[in-house]
Amino acid sequence: MTCCSTASTASSAGSPPPACCPPGRTKSTCPEVVPCTADAEPFTVRGADALLYIHAYGTSGITATATVRLQRARDWTGLFAAFDDWRPATAALSDLVRLEPAPRLASLDEAGLVRAFQPDPALDPAALSLRAIVEAGAAGTARAIISRHGGRVLEVRPAPEGPALVSSLSFNHPTYHLMKAEDGWFHLEIGGDVLLGDPAEIRKVFPGTLLHLEGMRSGTVGMLMARYEDEQTVYDGIAALEVLGVGVHSPHNWYVDRRVDLVRSAARAADPRGLLNPGKLPAP
Numbered sequence: 001m002t003c004c005s006t007a008s009t010a011s012s013a014g015s016p017p018p019a020c021c022p023p024g025r026t027k028s029t030c031p032e033v034v035p036c037t038a039d040a041e042p043f044t045v046r047g048a049d050a051l052l053y054i055h056a057y058g059t060s061g062i063t064a065t066a067t068v069r070l071q072r073a074r075d076w077t078g079l080f081a082a083f084d085d086w087r088p089a090t091a092a093l094s095d096l097v098r099l100e101p102a103p104r105l106a107s108l109d110e111a112g113l114v115r116a117f118q119p120d121p122a123l124d125p126a127a128l129s130l131r132a133i134v135e136a137g138a139a140g141t142a143r144a145i146i147s148r149h150g151g152r153v154l155e156v157r158p159a160p161e162g163p164a165l166v167s168s169l170s171f172n173h174p175t176y177h178l179m180k181a182e183d184g185w186f187h188l189e190i191g192g193d194v195l196l197g198d199p200a201e202i203r204k205v206f207p208g209t210l211l212h213l214e215g216m217r218s219g220t221v222g223m224l225m226a227r228y229e230d231e232q233t234v235y236d237g238i239a240a241l242e243v244l245g246v247g248v249h250s251p252h253n254w255y256v257d258r259r260v261d262l263v264r265s266a267a268r269a270a271d272p273r274g275l276l277n278p279g280k281l282p283a284p
Helices: 047-053 086-096 136-148 161-168 173-181 200-205 231-243 260-270
Strands: 002-006 065-069 076-083 105-109 128-135 152-158 185-191 210-214 221-227 247-249
Touching: 047 260, 076 086, 076 136, 076 161, 086 105, 086 128, 086 136, 105 161, 128 136, 128 161, 136 152, 152 161, 173 185, 173 210, 173 221, 185 231, 200 231, 231 247
Parallel strands: 002 065
Antiparallel strands: 076 128, 076 152, 105 128, 105 210, 185 221, 185 247, 210 221
């Protein structure tokens, strides 16, 4: 499988994309797949069809080479803000991810999590912490977004220190700091734009819940942390969260758990004998 992908348009990157990647596309991937059959002949897939061969644990093709088109270098900076209330903070998070160019990261934590972090002037332990890695030229617009939603910009810290701190507190890193500070917590990887709204019903599922969010244009994801009681309580809570529209995904899976039916159909054609990574693709 030869894969070429582009993460930016031809004009912004300063050089033409590989031949299989059409110019002007924000994101494009086109693998050349060699099936695991006796009369194997390479074939190329483009656009959405390429998703069947990505994050599939190798069950639908063998990656021989991958050509990745890089974005042009940018001057990134770290922006740190504080909010008193959830809804204004999530509204600011939603607006930040739509900046141009898109921020590299945009994260939100409740004060209970911030207190578990190492003390820093850019982090107010008594407030929600909204952080983003934005292009230096967009910092003024980012400041205006924070102000419009009632937040306070605590610091704009240039690279490398600013972006490094934002990155170190992203995704599952807050769970590490919380569990290092205090025993008895568990966490779930969650997702859904319902997280941007009033979290009161979500908090009722697991009393004492603390939330960490990552803003993305493709949808909001994050981590839910709560006190561990027992296994059944966790599973019951997952079911209750899903009723509320909060998706739960296990980051520890060792098998294909996304686009399973589509990957299965691709594997039937590319690997009819099931020789590629057996056991990774669940049976129908």
